[in-house]
Amino acid sequence: MHKLDKQFINNHWVASHGQRRLAVMDPFREEMIAEITAGDAADVEAAVAAARQAQPAWQALGGKARGDYLDAFAEALSARRDELIRVSSTNNGKALMEAGIDLDDAIACYRYYAGQARALEARQGRLVEHAMEGVEARCYEDPAGVVGLIAPWNFPLVTSAWKLAPALAAGCTAVFKPSEVTPLPELALAEIALEIGLPAGVINLLHGDGDGIGAPLTQHPGIDKLSFTGSNAVGEKVMQAAAHGARGVSLELGGKSPILVLDDADVAKAADWVMAGIFFNSGQICSATSRLIVHEAISESLYAALGERIDALTLGDPLDEASDMGPMTSARQRDAVQSYLALAEREELEAVRDARHRRLPSQGYFVAPTLYRDVPEDSRLWREEIFGPVLCARNVTSEEEAIALANDSAFGLAATVISGDAERAKRVGRALRAGSIWFNTEQLVLPETGWGGFGISGIGRELGPWGLAGYLEVKHIVGPA
Ligand code: NAD
Secondary structure (H helix, E strand, C coil): CEEECEEEECCEEEECCCCCEEEEEECCCCEEEEEEECCCHHHHHHHHHHHHHHHHHHHHCCHHHHHHHHHHHHHHHHHCHHHHHHHHHHHHCCCHHHHHHHHHHHHHHHHHHHHHHHHHHHHCCEECCCCCCCEEEEEEEEECCEEEEECCCCCHHHHHHHHHHHHHHHCCEEEEECCCCCCHHHHHHHHHHHHCCCCCCCEEECCCCHHHHHHHHHHCCCCCEEEEECCHHHHHHHHHHHHCCCCEEEEECCCCEEEEECCCCCHHHHHHHHHHHHHHHHHCCCCCEEEEEEEHHHHHHHHHHHHHHHHHCCECCCCCCCCCECCCCCHHHHHHHHHHHHHHHHCCCEEEECHHHCCCCCCCCCCCCEEEECCCCCCHHHHCCCCCCEEEEEEECCHHHHHHHHHCCCCCCEEEEECCCHHHHHHHHHCCCCCEEEECCCCCCCCCCCECCCHHHEECCECHHHHHHCCEEEEEEEEEC
8 A cells, every 4th residue: 555655845755744644445346545645835845946946946947848858758757658547547446548548638638748848948039020210129028937736537538638748848846746545646746757767846745635735835935826626615725815915826726517419410429429538537627518509309219328328427536547548536526426326316306317226336436327307497407517427308399499408507607509500510510608618529638729608617728729828927028220
């Protein structure tokens, strides 16, 4: 069993100042697989000091050299592919295929920002076109400084890559806090930092929970910018903390994303996409398309096709290639989802499939893949993020009604449109209020495209050039030509 009683600060594993011990679980075997010593404010202090000391030299290194380190990071992650997939699958409860996607997307992200770091160097000091004669204006993009990065548990490798890669590309140094629920996959980041000879203090990794590490990190005046992925409740606290000292903040929060199945959709293909949008990672995905909005002309055949596909899902050991769906990542998340299922029962929602239709594995924090139809618009199940394998459906009679229903949400992270006519799907997609719109596909995230939400889904964008811009301060030098 791992004993994580050290913090990674300034390229050294040093004893944690904290006293509290937290169990890290294998959610399938329901066994403790590691114990972390939750750090405290003294660990944050040391990590911020190391990052501050390292930052000027990391900036001075230039984008090209930083890009080479990011490429080396991607290479090192690839070299550990099999090991990391198993660790991630065991700690997270992800099916092996899902853990593979988490890792591959992370690798693609480090590679992409290696290129962005080089491009950044190439454009430093470029002349700005303007209308005034006899004046020279040049544009520079400097790093924001030292950044505090906080990640959730559902996709440990990719959510950390989306922060670390652009931050390092920009010339920032980082204090990074993985989730205390899944700290094991991200241990590799510290090991890789040592392996590739990353300068000391560029990445500092702190183990602990929100009270011990998260809150002191967000409140530390030595942090110039905060980037947080997690729940809305904590996101609001992070934003309040960032207000002190007018520091920058990016928030990637929850979602309640719609999938619109239009009347001209191929029902079998639509059913496959609906399944992928909600049962991937057992529904523990911020961009899960958890609200199904289907035209009534094809709704009955779609519900029938979904019922068959749900019955065919194999729930089991995530390390078994035959498993389609693993357990919830924690007992706490299972209980949170169960509370929505209990509410659905009280509201007498009509289940096309739920726990009554299958026998769950005898061990593991499983929730049965569930589909409710005709869910009232004012039900909490229709409005709130459940973060589990629970799909809520409603029928509509027109495209306009589908768009209006899709947009009637406080969230705005993602949306999917399924149609037999790609041009129609894209047109409907333009009318939707969300950061990522998929047509005739699901959950396809490219490092080149931005990631983030409208409304309460967050502030700012990760990925693409926008992800890098979040870690840069723009400055201009202007004078007589
Ligand atoms: P969470 O908010 O409970 O925890 C996220 C992180 O914040 C953890 O590392 C936690 O230790 C830390 N934390 C807790 N309290 C803190 C505090 N007071 N100050 C600073 N940090 C604190 O979220 P979670 O349960 O880990 O993740 C699930 C949530 O994350 C869901 O709501 C999901 O939608 C969201 N999420 C969003 C995205 C996205 O890109 N939009 C991606 C993944 C997950």
